[in-house]
Amino acid sequence: MKKNLMKLSVLALVLGPVMASAQASGTIDGVVGYIGSIINMVVPILVTIAVIYFIWGVIKYVISGDEEEKGKARNMIIYGIIGIAIIVALWGFVHLLTKSFGIDEGAQFNAPVVGMPR
Numbered sequence: 001m002k003k004n005l006m007k008l009s010v011l012a013l014v015l016g017p018v019m020a021s022a023q024a025s026g027t028i029d030g031v032v033g034y035i036g037s038i039i040n041m042v043v044p045i046l047v048t049i050a051v052i053y054f055i056w057g058v059i060k061y062v063i064s065g066d067e068e069e070k071g072k073a074r075n076m077i078i079y080g081i082i083g084i085a086i087i088v089a090l091w092g093f094v095h096l097l098t099k100s101f102g103i104d105e106g107a108q109f110n111a112p113v114v115g116m117p118r
Contacts, residue, residue, distance in 0.1 A: 035094075036094055036095075036098045039090075039091065039094050040091075043087060043091045046087050047084060047087055047088065050080055050083040050084045050087060051080070051084065053076065053079070053080045053083065054076070054077060054080025054081060054083075054084065055080075056076065057073050057074075057075075057076030057077040057079075057080055058073075058077060060072070060073035060076065061073035061074060061076075061077060
């Protein structure tokens with residue numbers, strides 16, 4: 001019970017500002033645009049982390065001596081590639097949806113989005 005309550009409270013904390021912004025804009029397009037603008041800020045950071053993880057796996061693979069370490073490094077390389085692919089695919093999917101439905105990301109809000117130029 002406590003675990004579910006904790007998850008619900010975290011979800012409320014995360015989605016609270018989004019719902020408040022939706023009231024300010026008055027449309028579902030505003031919420032989707034806001035989420036799209038947040039994703040556009042977070043995705044480059046996630047891609048950078050995934051690329052660093054991939055490169056770290058390559059370095060570990062090259063300098064490792066035995067087969068067990070090479071196997072772990074090979075898994076790091078594979079997970080890094082999979083992570084980059086998933087992040088870029090989701091980013092592209094969100095971009096495709098926002099462009100298909102003509103949603104302008106972040107432009108329908110009265111409050112400025114942190115990090116986005118107006």
